[in-house]
Amino acid sequence: MADPLIDRDELAAAVRLIEREAEEYLGSLDDSPARAPGQPELDEALPEEGVGSLRALSELVAVSVEGAVRSSGPRYFHFVTGGVTPAALGADWLTSTLDQMAYNWTSSTLASRLEQISTRWLKEMFGLPSDWSAVITTGTTIANFVGLAAARRWFGLQHGVDVDADGLWGVPPVPVFASGYLHASAVKALGMLGLGRDRVQILTRDSAGRIDLVALRAALDQLGGKPAIVIATAGDVNTGDFDPLREISELAHDHGAWLHVDGAFGLFAALSPLTRHLVDGVDQADSVAVDGHKWLNVPYDTGFVFVRDASLHAGPFSQSAAYLGREALARPVFGNLVPEMSRRARALPVWATLRAYGRDGYRAMVERHLELAKRVARQVDDASELERLAEVPLNVVCFRFHPPDVPEAELDELNRRIGAMVLEDGRVYFGTTEYAGKVAFRPAIVNWLTTERDVDLIVEVVREMGAKVLATAPGR
Numbered sequence: 472m473a474d475p476l477i478d479r480d481e482l483a484a485a486v487r488l489i490e491r492e493a494e495e496y497l498g499s500l501d502d503s504p505a506r507a508p509g510q511p512e513l514d515e516a517l518p519e520e521g522v523g524s525l526r527a528l529s530e531l532v533a534v535s536v537e538g539a540v541r542s543s544g545p546r547y548f549h550f551v552t553g554g555v556t557p558a559a560l561g562a563d564w565l566t567s568t569l570d571q572m573a574y575n576w577t578s579s580t581l582a583s584r585l586e587q588i589s590t591r592w593l594k595e596m597f598g599l600p601s602d603w604s605a606v607i608t609t610g611t612t613i614a615n616f617v618g619l620a621a622a623r624r625w626f627g628l629q630h631g632v633d634v635d636a637d638g639l640w641g642v643p644p645v646p647v648f649a650s651g652y653l654h655a656s657a658v659k660a661l662g663m664l665g666l667g668r669d670r671v672q673i674l675t676r677d678s679a680g681r682i683d684l685v686a687l688r689a690a691l692d693q694l695g696g697k698p699a700i701v702i703a704t705a706g707d708v709n710t711g712d713f714d715p716l717r718e719i720s721e722l723a724h725d726h727g728a729w730l731h732v733d734g735a736f737g738l739f740a741a742l743s744p745l746t747r748h749l750v751d752g753v754d755q756a757d758s759v760a761v762d763g764h765k766w767l768n769v770p771y772d773t774g775f776v777f778v779r780d781a782s783l784h785a786g787p788f789s790q791s792a793a794y795l796g797r798e799a800l801a802r803p804v805f806g807n808l809v810p811e812m813s814r815r816a817r818a819l820p821v822w823a824t825l826r827a828y829g830r831d832g833y834r835a836m837v838e839r840h841l842e843l844a845k846r847v848a849r850q851v852d853d854a855s856e857l858e859r860l861a862e863v864p865l866n867v868v869c870f871r872f873h874p875p876d877v878p879e880a881e882l883d884e885l886n887r888r889i890g891a892m893v894l895e896d897g898r899v900y901f902g903t904t905e906y907a908g909k910v911a912f913r914p915a916i917v918n919w920l921t922t923e924r925d926v927d928l929i930v931e932v933v934r935e936m937g938a939k940v941l942a943t944a945p946g947r
């Protein structure tokens with residue numbers, strides 16, 4: 472096999488091969504362990520002569536079935552990992568088939584139109600004003616980056632400097648404030664923006680990381696009306712807890728500060744009357760970041776950013792060239808709202824899944840997950856050797872193994888060992904974190920397929936692994 476052109480006749484067979492294999496893989500997810508069955512050997516030498524698409528795909532399927540962690544399945548509770556709804560999966564395949572370049576309306580009117588419509592739907596779902604600027608990103612890291620880039624532009628203009636044109640030279644260091652819930656990705660974004668990862672001031676009133684509003688007020692007072700950026704988190708990755716958005720927005724705006732909200736998965740609380748109060752005030756923010764590959768259950772990698780002031784959003788990312796064309800400003804050039812110019816048409820799966828299940832379908836799923844999280848919390852509370860470490864306002868249950876006779880000093884190591892065993896066992900999949908200075912588990916429920924029988928394994932497996940460790944511990 473040489474030139475791919477020779478392979479042209481295999482196109483239909485390649486599609487059928489993947490369809491057949493995907494069906495089998497997806498059909499096995501309900502009953503297979505969440506961990507990867509193995510790590511297959513892969514030849515590392517660059518092939519001089521190709522084997523053709525069908526053989527290459529067959530080889531890839533074989534190594535994937537063996538080597539893929541079942542993150543699209545119902546018992547993968549690590550990180551905050553959604554699955555892929557049927558509508559999103561079909562649309563994602565179509566995305567590769569159509570291979571649209573979602574830069575502007577000339578590169579693909581279809582992709583631009585779908586992005587415009589689906590981000591409008593999302594604003595409605597999340598209770599954000601319809602006139603905000605919006606774009607699809609690769610996830611919340613870049614959504615945070617984009618939102619904070621708009622904030623940086625605003626900060627510069629407050630000092631009479633166009634930082635996107637002239638750089639940061641003429642502006643003072645940017646004061647940034649957040650609670651202990653601040654996600655690592657927002658810190659990373661601050662670093663990438665040249666604002667400094669270590670400059671953010673974390674204002675907490677306890678070891679769990681809750682915001683200290685008194686300290687925030689004092690810090691903003693001290694600036695005497697000079698501009699600053701406040702980052703609030705809607706959905707702490709360890710517990711699903713929320714910064715009080717309305718209070719923070721009032722404080723920020725009373726002091727002339729920018730408010731960015733990281734609502735990666737927490738913004739989905741807006742979908743249910745049971746949790747909507749948790750995001751009260753989000754519409755007062757200046758920029759908001761949300762994820763797609765978490766609770767929306769579209770494939771990696773998808774996220775969204777919403778910015779109140781369209782010109783501040785476009786400022787950092789607008790760059791053209793004669794060959795790219797000049798489009799009327801009435802229509803957003805999506806490739807000028809994110810770092811990437813050439814972009815995958817991620818709007819197709821977003822549009823398809825929203826069209827397929829609607830606001831009601833997503834509310835039903837979110838409410839099922841809320842109920843499942845409460846169920847796990849009850850099981851933790853009922854087990855004498857488990858300790859729940861936080862309230863469960865949303866979909867994350869933070870707890871640890873804590874038998875009454877094990878001293879505090881040994882608990883972190885004990886829980887780390889159990890965490891490693893849980894991953895190795897693979898019936899369920901989640902790691903450990905550190906919460907309030909304690910090593911803990913934090914399974915997050917976001918997969919559309921997850922049901923009671925899946926979450927019931929969380930406590931069962933931790934208890935089983937815990938008993939095993941204790942049984943082999945010297946002196947017990």
Ligand SMILES: Cc1ncc(COP(=O)(O)O)c(C=O)c1O
Nearest residue numbers: 551610611612654656708733735
């Ligand atoms: C609150 C929060 N923000 C940001 C992120 C980063 O999102 P992504 O991995 O999609 O970039 C996460 C991921 O878990 C998160 O929970």
